[in-house]
Amino acid sequence: MQQFLNTALTGLTLGMVYAAFALALVLIWRSTRIVNFAQAPMAMTTTFVALVVIDAGFSYWLGFVAALLSGLVLGAVLERVVVRPVEGKAEINAVILTLGLFIVLHGLAAVVFGNRYRSFPAPFGLEGLSVGGTTIALNGFGIFTIVSVLLVMALLVALFRFTDVGLRMRASAFNQEVARLLGVKVGSMLTLGWALASLVGSLAGLLIAGGSLVHPSYMDSVVVFGFVAAVLGGLDSPLGAVVGGLVLGLSLSFVSGYVGSQLVALAALVILMLVLTLRPGGLFAQAPERRV
């Protein structure tokens, strides 16, 4: 029973991080139909920004905010400068572009921040909380992870559902031409979408780094898991990304806890294959509209 509970709690925490990363992928896919393979090194870069701030003697929280803000700026700049020229062109162009960005950011980070492991602090204790005399696999940082991801999601939902900017962003994502005819500056909305996605990705980067080691490639494995989570949810649905992240986190945690941790990556790919075979549109796919 205790092992079950601990495995579930580990999975929940992990799932939240995957959910955040998947959400970043979904935000970009929805608005520009681009799978942003560079999401991981973008998050890695901003986490290093946090590390630089913290190592300079400032508090963890200042580093945290610096990472999120630099994520916002990085996303906007990359969209404007690098991605904009390939938008609306053949899809393969964008795929190759984001793969190229992946490599470039990697290389730059190795040059600027050093190609070595560095420890990253956590703002809360990493010791398991004690409930009724037994220690459970949920620590202060885990709670912070869950709460911060839920908070960001709630803010994003509120932005999309209840604000004029959110309505404009959704219109741009669904139908650029009609949005333009209705006076929406579609280009600005796409930039904003990339900026927000990059911010959410930065959060995922910080949460994975917390109390652990960072390296220019420390986020790379998360790309796979985040991508699987996003596909699980249908790539188009922010809610799907969250559920996909949680399902994946829990599944992988149980595989790791009960079967063997060496099978985790394999399990992720099996889940991906099952979803693509049984429900290619993802768990949250809406029935495609009939064209008349």
Add this chain to the structure above:
Amino acid sequence: MLTLTSLCAGYGPITALEDVSLTARRGEITAVLGANGAGKTTLLRTVSGLHRARSGAIDFDGTRLETVAAERMPRLGLAHVPEGRGVITELTVEENLRLGGLGRGGRVSSADLSRVNDLFPVLGDRRAALASTLSGGERQMLVIGRALMARPTMLLLDEPSLGLAPRIVAQIFGLVRTLVREDGLSVLLVEQNARSALSVADHGVVLNLGRVVADAPADELAGDDQLRHAYLGF
């Protein structure tokens, strides 16, 4: 109100509009007619800034539109109403309408919303439904209602009769007529369904292969048997 002078436009080596000049007068419905491929849609897209003219001038109430971006048009009072497929199906009916209201720049006024709901009661009844669940006729009402939310002075209507039953077409054209009569709206109506369009329009312009072949009051065009047979198909 809207004057095109020697407008030329095309796609790559293809010429879609050649030396097109026409005027849509204030408070009138001007119909642009012609077969598929005559250049009607290119004409609308060029006026609303989705497509750039190669040469020629577009004047809207003293403002030159040739280089104005499409997203600026709602602020100038010009509303391009795409055919019914131009509803954003993933948004609800009310979100579509609110989006139209944002086009003018400020906030959405509830007075505008209730006015549109009065004009199209079906939209008010289904305000929370996804636009994908609407019928063809309801979608056409939604795109017109959405355009009205920005309080335009001129509507550019793209094939409002496309794919709709004759009864619905009559209803929609009747409503456009009412808007023109009561609100002083001006309309540039692009239509393949020439018979219905001429029954509601004040003035008609016939395009063929990108050129203007006739430009006359609507009843005159409807009475010209030769022209009707040659270009209008009725």
